[in-house]
Amino acid sequence: MNGTTIDWARVRSDFPLLAREVHGKPLVYLDSANTGQKPESVIAAVDRYYREYNANVSRAVHTLGEQATTAYEASRDKLAVHLNVHRNDLVxxxxxxxxxxxxxxxxxxxxLKPGDAILLTRMEHHANIVPWQLVAGRTGATIKVAGITPDGVLDLDALYKAMTPDVKLLGVTxxxxxxxxxxPVREICREARSRGIITVIDGSQALPHRTVDIPAIGCDFYALTGHKMCGPTGTGALWARREHLAAMPPFFGGGEMIKEVRFEGTVFNDPPHKFEAGTPNIAGFIGLGAAVDYLDALGMANVEAREQELLAHATEELNKIDGLRIIGTAPHKAAVISFLLEGAHAHDLATLLDLEGVAVRSGHHCAHPLMQFYGVAATCRASFAFYNTHEEIERFVAALIKVRKLLA
Ligand SMILES: Cc1ncc(COP(=O)(O)O)c(C=O)c1O
Known part of the structure; x- marks a missing residue:
């Protein structure tokens, strides 16, 4: 599909929830970085699974079991093509x-051993901090942090200087x-790799907005979540280099991840199944496959271009509001705007905006160290998706101006 020929109003109508009202006002959903809305095709895929072929996967030879397994594994194929990777490297x-x-x-x-270090950045989500702290606590490794500049850009010089020989792993969003x-994850991974450092990229907020070509990035691990990219909650994936998947022991065990179990010992299944113990979120992954189909049909380049337009419009309008400060003004941004309004607490702002039908998130956004850097407890965050409209941005800005007067 070509960007100039996409009817974005029609695209928006694929998302049934966006037609609802909140507090008697048409909903303006600006919280897609928290979770994205789902198109009809995703909802229908989940519904169809439960209505027509609900069965467990990889176990039963009956028709329903085979249909469920085929649809579930087809989602892995779709996601693999979307990311330009091999399906078996996708857990x-x-x-x-x-x-x-x-x-x-x-x-x-x-x-990891005592004396090793894990390098993180100041802008990581708690999901890319706390697991490393738990590991550090159990291995004796330490955590190092690379800083950012006040406009919210990674300080690459500092990051590369921090890549000392003790650093074994780098986690970066x-x-x-x-x-x-x-x-610039490609450049960062190249630098890390040249120093023998393993890279873990948190792709949660990249997948919804842009084309992600994992081999081009050159990382060791790439983590992603499905619910922010039009898929159901409880879905996601880890891509890993094949040699890591082959060498890594599974960290939870049970059914489906084995070839043979004896009380003397177990032979594990091949990756990716080796890491997928138990009954998975079958309906969710079938829905995720439909989400990938949906995004691929739109074209990620078109999604990105549309969102960049919305971001530019919203940034321009918000910059006109007295007392409003945008946190994060990097030259290269996805459609996410965190902001503060002088004299207003972020939660009060979000509550009053909700009364106007506008859904934004307020709080620390699971990024305490970043809030500490900016010296704030919370921000408001408006996050956009391709299904938002310019008219919604105007309604959001008008609501903000109204709320600002109320709080003055
Ligand atoms: C950057 C980032 N990393 C990690 C996560 C965690 O994703 P999930 O809760 O889907 O596992 C999020 C979700 O908010 C995120 O935005």
Whole structure:
């Protein structure tokens, strides 16, 4: 599909929830960085699974079981094509959190020793901090942090200087969920790799907004979540280099991840199944496959172009509001705007905006260290998706101006 020929109003109508009202006003949903809305095709795929072929996967030879397994594994194929990777290097997880924990427990815990260091950045989500702290606590490794500049850009000089020989692993987000900053992960991975450092990229906020070509990035691990990219909650994946998946022990065990179990010992299944114990979120992953189909039909380049337009419009309008400060003004951003309004608490602002039908998130956005850097407890965050409209941005800005007067 060509960007100029996309009817974005029609695209928006694919999302039934966006037609609802909140507090008697048409909903303006600006919280897609928290979770994205789902198109009809995703909802229908989940519904169809439960109505027509609900069965467990990889177990039963009956028709329903085969249909469920085929649809579930087809989603892995679709996601693999979307990311330009091999399907067997893609482990399904419940989301990014679980994907990063899988690296932490299956790669880092058996590998790291006292004297080793894990390098993180100031802009990481707690999901890319806390698992490493847990690992550090159990291995004796330490955590190092690379800083950012006040406009919310990674300080690359500082990052590369911090890549000392003790650093064994680098965790970095592809796109910041608070600042919107798009990090140059390709260059960062190249630098890390030349120093023998393993890279873990948190792709949660990248997948919804842009084309992600994992081999081009050159990382060791790439974690992602499905619910921010039009898919159901409880879906996600970890992509890993094949040699890591082959060498890593599973960190949880049970059915489906084995070839043979004896009380004397177990032979594990091949990756990715080796890391997928138990009954998975079958309906969710079938829905995720439909979400990938949906995004691929739109074209990620078109999605990105549309969102960049919305971001530019919203940034321009917000900059006109007296007393409003945008946190995160990197030159290369995804469609996420965190902001503060002088004299207004972020939660009060979000509550009053909700009364106007506008849904934004307020709080620390699971990024305490970033809030500490900016010296604030909370921000408001408006995050956009391709299904938002210019008219919604105007309604959001008008609501903000109204709320500002109320709070003055
Ligand atoms: C940058 C980033 N990393 C990790 C996560 C965690 O994702 P999930 O809760 O889906 O596991 C999020 C979700 O808010 C995020 O924005």
């Amino acid at each position: 399904f997880t419940s989301g990014t959190t679980m994907a990063i924990n899988l690296v932490a427990y299956s790669w880092a815990l058996p590998t 592809h796109v910041s969920n608070v600042l919107g900053t798009v990090n």
